[in-house]
Amino acid sequence: MSGAPRIAIVGGGLGGLTLARVLHVHGIASTVYELDASATARDQGGSLDLDPESGQRALLHAGLLEEFRPLSRPEDGELRLLDKDAAVGFRSPAPEPGERDEGKERPEIDRRALRDLLLGSLPEGTVRWGHKVRAVALGVAGRPTLTLSDGRTVETDLLVGADGAWSRVRPLVSDADPVYSGVSYVDCLLHDVDARHPAVAELVGRGTMFALADEKGLIAQRNGGDRIRVYAAAKAPEEWSRSGLIDPADPVAARKRLLDLFPDWDEGLRALIADSDGPLVPRPIHALPIGHRWDRTPGVTLVGDAAHLMSPFAGAGANLAMLDGAELALALTTHNDLETALNAYETPMFPRAEEAAAQSADNLTGFFRPDGLRIACDTFTAVTSGSGGEAR
Ligand SMILES: Cc1cc2nc3c(=O)[nH]c(=O)nc-3n(C[C@H](O)[C@H](O)[C@H](O)COP(=O)(O)OP(=O)(O)OC[C@H]3O[C@@H](n4cnc5c(N)ncnc54)[C@H](O)[C@@H]3O)c2cc1C
Structure with a gap:
């Protein structure tokens, strides 16, 4: 991309931070506006298993895969499905140390450790803590402009909504609501x-x-x-x-x-x-509706939950948020023209997210049916076939 575009990322979750990090690796500066007052302001939630094709691939582009490994917990990869009497219906063991295949496994990592890894890899000042974005608009000459909660406005060349389920940026590109x-x-x-x-x-x-x-x-x-x-x-x-x-x-x-x-x-x-x-x-x-997408809106795009919020039942949301961030950054480094870069990012992202969203919706419906345990056993048997999962 020619010149130095002003890139504003709203939201310092896994999607926004991965985007900022991969841009930084390629020498491009960005600013992340995050409403939390600090990195420790809020419980970051539970453990995530990072998929080799999405979350881990994003970390590879971020130059952080080797630092991730000692923070991750491959030994916590067991899966058990039980009925309400605690009888086991399905079990897939965690890999034994001698059987591990780093290229295929989905090691667990605590969200806080993963977020801290990304935060620690960014130059000082990239994340503006305590900066809640109150409103966004297309300003003079169609340039995206954001208004902070203290009333200050910031004009940008590229505005990325990485601000999760209840995104303030999403309404600039789409009427959809969760x-x-x-x-x-x-x-x-x-x-x-x-x-x-x-x-x-x-x-x-x-x-x-x-x-x-x-x-x-x-x-x-x-x-x-x-x-x-x-x-x-x-x-x-x-x-x-x-x-x-x-x-x-x-x-x-x-x-x-x-x-x-x-x-x-x-x-x-x-x-x-x-x-x-x-x-x-x-x-x-x-x-969000399965298959959520939008027409190209100059200078604005979304990553992660802002783009494709889905239930947790495909274990995909955080993984996809990170891949979105990495792929958007790579598109921006590959293409000189901003709109070409945004198209290159969005075109594969839409169907990828649609597939995961459909899977998570199917799993949610199936697991909460009266015969949900049987459905879950069938689902996980298919997912883990070849890696030791077995129905009891
Ligand atoms: C219970 C549960 C379990 C889950 N388990 C998994 C799992 O096992 N695997 C998996 O891959 N996914 C899982 N997910 C999904 C995953 O949590 C999300 O998909 C992921 O966090 C999305 O990342 P993100 O960066 O897009 O958004 P978020 O993580 O929501 O980050 C958005 C950031 O934007 C900030 N923000 C919001 N509004 C503003 C504003 N106006 N101004 C400034 N900042 C703002 C927020 O403070 C936040 O830091 C789970 C979700 C839930 C609810």
């Missing part, structure tokens, strides 16, 4: 699990465990630091999450109400909720 999926999560966390909750640790194993029945689920995953994160999931009206029934400020009452949703489930499974510590956080699951 739609509630019909399923809500409640996040719970257990600390010091090996010492304080050995039975829970044994039940979950080294990786991720889904218990599915009655159109509900308890999904537990090993996180770093001897923690297990639990998503209790159920079909519920959208208002349920906002009703105050599960109040993060009153974890004792919230825990009891959540347990009431799983009355006849195995006590070991109920312990995933009963033994949790800290606040319980309700999280309704939304998605």
Whole structure:
């Protein structure tokens, strides 16, 4: 690209930071406007498994794949599917050290560690913390302009919305809004699990465990630091999450109400909720329409959830956000003309995101049917065939 374009990235999540990093590797400066006050302002959520074709490929372009490896946890790659009596329906073991194939595996990493890796790789001042973007518009000569919450305006040559599900940038290119999926999560966390909750640790194993029945689920995953994160999931009206029934400020009452949703489930499974510590956080699951896309809008594009928010049931959102960021940066370094570069980025991104969004929507519908466990066993048997997964 000729000259030095002014690139404003709204949102310092995994998509926006990967974009800024790969641009930096190619000598292009950008500014990331992030509403959080600092890197530690907010819990970054659970563990992610990084796919070789998307998340890991993005890290390769970012020059960070080798630094990622020691931070990742391939040993936490086990998958278990259980019924509500805790009987195992499917199990896929984590690779043994001698059987590992770095090119094929999807090692886990805590989100915070991954975000910190990206943040630490950016020049000082790239991320403007505490800079909430309040509005965006096409200003003089059609140049994208953003307005910060303190009233300041910034004109750019390229505006990238990397600002997640409720993107402020998206309305510049599209009328689409996220739609509630019909399923809500409640996040719970257990600390010091090996010492304080050995039975829970044994039940979950080294990786991720889904218990599915009655159109509900308890999904537990090993996180770093001897923690297990639990998503209790159920079909519920959208208002349920906002009703105050599960109040993060009153974890004792919230825990009891959540347990009431799983009355006849195995006590070991109920312990995933009963033994949790800290606040319980309700999280309704939304998605953009499958196949969301937009007409080319000069000087503006989207990456990650802003472009293709989907439910977590394909394990793809963060992986795709990172790949989007890397591929947009590469397109900008390859093409001199901005619009040609944006076209080159968007053209393969749309169908790639559509495929993952369709998969995640199918999985969500299937897993929360009365026979959800059977559907999940079939799905994961197909995904892991050849890598040791087996139905019981
Ligand atoms: C429960 C759950 C489990 C998941 N598990 C997985 C998984 O296992 N694997 C996987 O690949 N994906 C998973 N996902 C999906 C994944 O979390 C997202 O797809 C991913 O975080 C998207 O990254 P992003 O950078 O596009 O957006 P985000 O991570 O949402 O980052 C957006 C950033 O923009 C900032 N921002 C927002 N608005 C503004 C504004 N107006 N001004 C300035 N800054 C702003 C936010 O503070 C945030 O830092 C999961 C999602 C959920 C909810």
